Amino acid sequence: MEFYTLQDYYTFTKGVVYLIMGGILVGATLYWRFLMGGNNKDD
Amino acid sequence: MTVETVTAERKSLFTPFNIIAAVILVAGLVVTVMRFTGGLGAVTNLDQNNPWGIWISFDLLCGVALAAGGYTTSAACYIFGLKKYHSGVRPAILTAFLGYALVVFALHYDVGRPWRLPYPIFVQQGTTSLLFEVGLCVFLYLTVLFVEFTPAMFEWLGMKKIRNIVVKGTLALTIMGVILSTLHQSSLGALFSIAPSKLHPLWYSPYLPVFFFVSSICAGMSMVIFEGTLSHKPMHRLMDKEYLDNHDGLILGFGKATSLVLFGYFAIKLIGLAYDNNWHYLTTGWGAWYMVEMLGFVALPSFLYAVGVRDRNIPLIKWAAGLTVLGIVVNRFNVSLVAFNYFLPSSQRYFPSWSEITISLFVVAIGVLAFRFITTRMPIFHEHPDYKDAH
Amino acid sequence: MLRRTFLGLLGAAGASVALPRSAAAGSKKFGPHPDTMGVLFDATRCIGCRKCEAACNEVNELPAPDRKFDDLSVLDTERRTDEKTYTVVNKYQGMNGPVYRKAQCNHCLEPACASACFVRAFKKQPNGAVTYDASVCVGCRYCMVACPFSIPAYEYGEPLTPRVMKCTLCAPRLAEGKLPGCVERCPKEALTFGPRDALIEIARARIAAFPGKYVDHIYGEREMGGTSWMYISGEPFSHIGLREDLGTASAPELTAGALAAVPMVVGLWPVLLGGIYAVSRRKDKVANEERVTAVKDALAKAAAEAEKKLHEELSKAETAGRRRIEVEVKKAVEEALSAKDEDAEKSEEEV
Numbered sequence: 001m002e003f004y005t006l007q008d009y010y011t012f013t014k015g016v017v018y019l020i021m022g023g024i025l026v027g028a029t030l031y032w033r034f035l036m037g038g039n040n041k042d043d
Numbered sequence: 044m045t046v047e048t049v050t051a052e053r054k055s056l057f058t059p060f061n062i063i064a065a066v067i068l069v070a071g072l073v074v075t076v077m078r079f080t081g082g083l084g085a086v087t088n089l090d091q092n093n094p095w096g097i098w099i100s101f102d103l104l105c106g107v108a109l110a111a112g113g114y115t116t117s118a119a120c121y122i123f124g125l126k127k128y129h130s131g132v133r134p135a136i137l138t139a140f141l142g143y144a145l146v147v148f149a150l151h152y153d154v155g156r157p158w159r160l161p162y163p164i165f166v167q168q169g170t171t172s173l174l175f176e177v178g179l180c181v182f183l184y185l186t187v188l189f190v191e192f193t194p195a196m197f198e199w200l201g202m203k204k205i206r207n208i209v210v211k212g213t214l215a216l217t218i219m220g221v222i223l224s225t226l227h228q229s230s231l232g233a234l235f236s237i238a239p240s241k242l243h244p245l246w247y248s249p250y251l252p253v254f255f256f257v258s259s260i261c262a263g264m265s266m267v268i269f270e271g272t273l274s275h276k277p278m279h280r281l282m283d284k285e286y287l288d289n290h291d292g293l294i295l296g297f298g299k300a301t302s303l304v305l306f307g308y309f310a311i312k313l314i315g316l317a318y319d320n321n322w323h324y325l326t327t328g329w330g331a332w333y334m335v336e337m338l339g340f341v342a343l344p345s346f347l348y349a350v351g352v353r354d355r356n357i358p359l360i361k362w363a364a365g366l367t368v369l370g371i372v373v374n375r376f377n378v379s380l381v382a383f384n385y386f387l388p389s390s391q392r393y394f395p396s397w398s399e400i401t402i403s404l405f406v407v408a409i410g411v412l413a414f415r416f417i418t419t420r421m422p423i424f425h426e427h428p429d430y431k432d433a434h
Numbered sequence: 435m436l437r438r439t440f441l442g443l444l445g446a447a448g449a450s451v452a453l454p455r456s457a458a459a460g461s462k463k464f465g466p467h468p469d470t471m472g473v474l475f476d477a478t479r480c481i482g483c484r485k486c487e488a489a490c491n492e493v494n495e496l497p498a499p500d501r502k503f504d505d506l507s508v509l510d511t512e513r514r515t516d517e518k519t520y521t522v523v524n525k526y527q528g529m530n531g532p533v534y535r536k537a538q539c540n541h542c543l544e545p546a547c548a549s550a551c552f553v554r555a556f557k558k559q560p561n562g563a564v565t566y567d568a569s570v571c572v573g574c575r576y577c578m579v580a581c582p583f584s585i586p587a588y589e590y591g592e593p594l595t596p597r598v599m600k601c602t603l604c605a606p607r608l609a610e611g612k613l614p615g616c617v618e619r620c621p622k623e624a625l626t627f628g629p630r631d632a633l634i635e636i637a638r639a640r641i642a643a644f645p646g647k648y649v650d651h652i653y654g655e656r657e658m659g660g661t662s663w664m665y666i667s668g669e670p671f672s673h674i675g676l677r678e679d680l681g682t683a684s685a686p687e688l689t690a691g692a693l694a695a696v697p698m699v700v701g702l703w704p705v706l707l708g709g710i711y712a713v714s715r716r717k718d719k720v721a722n723e724e725r726v727t728a729v730k731d732a733l734a735k736a737a738a739e740a741e742k743k744l745h746e747e748l749s750k751a752e753t754a755g756r757r758r759i760e761v762e763v764k765k766a767v768e769e770a771l772s773a774k775d776e777d778a779e780k781s782e783e784e785v
């Protein structure tokens with residue numbers, strides 16, 4: 001993809017980052033449950 | 044209890060409070076009609092140079108900052124493990140939820156085509172805009188606050204199962220709330236980072252987002268103290284022993300924390316001043332006003348809080364809280380109105396119209412009424428008998 | 435004032451993450467599109483006839499003005515663009531008589547309005563025009579806050595369908611191969627339309643050819659990241675209403691720091707807050723365990739003591755009982771020995 005303005009470039013990259021942020025929030029929740037779950041009595 | 048309250052209210056329909064509220068509501072409705080038939084020009088003093096007035100400065104910027112009590116209190120209780128503040132969480136969450144709901148409500152007056160408010164999220168995303176970031180976070184946070192508030196509603200309605208499901212998610216909701224609050228509180232400051240040429244250098248700073256975030260913590264905690272004081276008298280009969288027993292402890296704890304955060308806020312403001320080498324502005328008229336804000340509304344309340352906490356002087360702490368709340372209002376007005384367009388001749392500066400003030404009061408009145416409606420019915424200031432010790 | 439990008443201070447744990455200025459754009463350059471057109475305004479040529487204003491009003495089908503376009507007394511007060519006027523000419527007092535300058539949207543290379551708009555209503559087109567799409571606009575007016583040249587105007591009188599109004603560089607006319615209305619109408623060639631690069635060269639040539647006549651600066655070449663509409667003048671630009679304190683950082687650069695901090699918060703806050711939660715809960719647990727053991731110990735101690743006491747009591751009672759029997763026996767013996775009934779009764783009562 002070619003961008004002629006910093007503005008268009010940021011619109012694209014920030015858009016991707018926003019999607020990743022959504023993924024991170026979901027991922028963090030799942031990972032937390034994975035980490036804190038399991039068979040450890042000493043969390 | 045519910046029945047009692049309702050009859051009590053019926054008896055005293057013509058209290059001064061109710062009369063004032065009624066007047067404000069009627070006036071607000073009149074201006075509402077004018078706004079949606081005549082346009083913004085008919086009711087506001089906004090013009091081409093001053094696109095944002097008190098509906099942004101007060102209803103949005105102050106509203107969001109003062110509703111920060113929700114995330115600070117729930118974070119203190121559920122993340123930092125200060126369980127003794129538990130009785131303060133529900134009133135704070137309710138205040139925050141109503142605060143944000145009213146912010147969104149007020150925006151319907153301010154934006155040109157309010158039914159398009161979901162557009163930035165669902166139709167076309169302007170991802171480079173700080174306002175997009177604010178809008179997205181406010182939308183998500185309003186949802187989070189609503190979910191956080193629902194247990195009280197479900198307890199009132201006697202829906203045990205769903206209440207218990209929501210309560211299980213408390214930690215996740217709290218963390219979500221802190222993340223979203225960090226983001227939009229700071230982004231509200233960052234809104235102005237795009238306009239360095241319009242904001243006076245004493246208030247413009249690359250650190251604006253950090254300033255707004257840190258001051259929102261002070262605002263939120265002070266508001267919890269301040270608002271607790273306000274509702275103490277009229278709501279006393281609704282408060283259970285746990286709430287009342289912990290209330291002084293909460294005031295002392297929050298007072299101490301706010302004093303410290305205000306100290307930090309003062310420190311980073313000083314750093315901002317040095318970072319942009321703005322010392323020479325301090326000797327101007329703007330500088331004097333800046334010093335009033337910094338010394339009178341940041342340093343002074345920080346010190347008063349400290350003295351109040353050391354002497355266990357609860358009234359003094361409450362005064363400090365009031366002063367801090369006022370200080371945040373002053374700061375948000377300075378950034379968005381007073382120091383914005385500072386270079387324009389005074390004839391082109393903005394001053395709010397009566398209609399604008401009316402709508403702002405209207406919004407506050409709706410908030411107070413909704414708060415009273417909910418607290419007199421749902422278990423906010425007291426624990427529901429079925430769920431004692433269930434936290 | 436220094437306008438450096440905001441250093442993200444992500445501080446709960448005192449950890450600060452320094453964000454490089456426009457990190458993503460670090461090694462990349464974004465020049466304007468090669469087809470970018472523009473207009474050069476020469477303040478030494480403008481005579482303040484307001485013909486461009488009239489032309490703009492016509493081609494854009496804007497409402498008729500309050501005072502006619504040939505009424506030059508309008509120039510006595512400084513005006514700005516508004517919802518009925520995309521362009522205005524203002525009169526300034528110069529060193530040798532009046533100087534005029536036309537104001538309109540400068541069609542920035544990195545438009546602040548586009549950067550600010552949360553529905554992307556503004557777009558920098560390849561031909562240089564910054565266009566506006568009213569079909570998505572919410573009417574928040576953040577674009578008006580953001581524009582450093584205070585250009586966009588708002589239809590405050592429209593209750594339900596207000597638009598943001600500003601010059602379009604006559605994008606519809608450009609598409610038809612025509613010149614912008616104002617440029618076409620200008621009688622003094624104060625306005626020159628052409629590719630932006632060529633305009634800069636023309637401007638340089640004029641400045642070089644008449645060194646005393648011009649200030650050696652092309653306003654708009656670099657201001658706010660550069661604009662498509664540029665100005666040359668014999669007066670310092672600040673004297674003709676153009677701010678010289680805008681700097682060269684473009685709008686996306688000004689907000690890049692704050693925007694870059696956002697994903698950091700999302701990435702690190704769960705870690706930080708989860709960590710604090712885990713630590714505080716662990717502390718609670720340890721404290722709780724300590725309390726439980728303490729209670730257990732106390733209970734055990736109490737139980738042991740109670741038992742000990744019971745034993746003591748029991749043995750005491752035993753001794754007492756034994757003694758009592760002994761006494762009884764003794765008494766019985768005495769009784770038997772004395773053989774006095776009354777005495778025996780009495781002594782029994784006494785016991």
Ligand code: SF4
Pocket residue numbers: 538539540541542545546547548564580581582583584585586600
């Ligand atoms: S001059 Fe203002 S309205 Fe025109 S493109 Fe630049 S920022 Fe946008």
Ligand code: SF4
Pocket residue numbers: 550551552553554555556570571572573574575576577578598
């Ligand atoms: S007023 Fe319209 S064009 Fe301007 S920033 Fe808001 S949504 Fe975008």
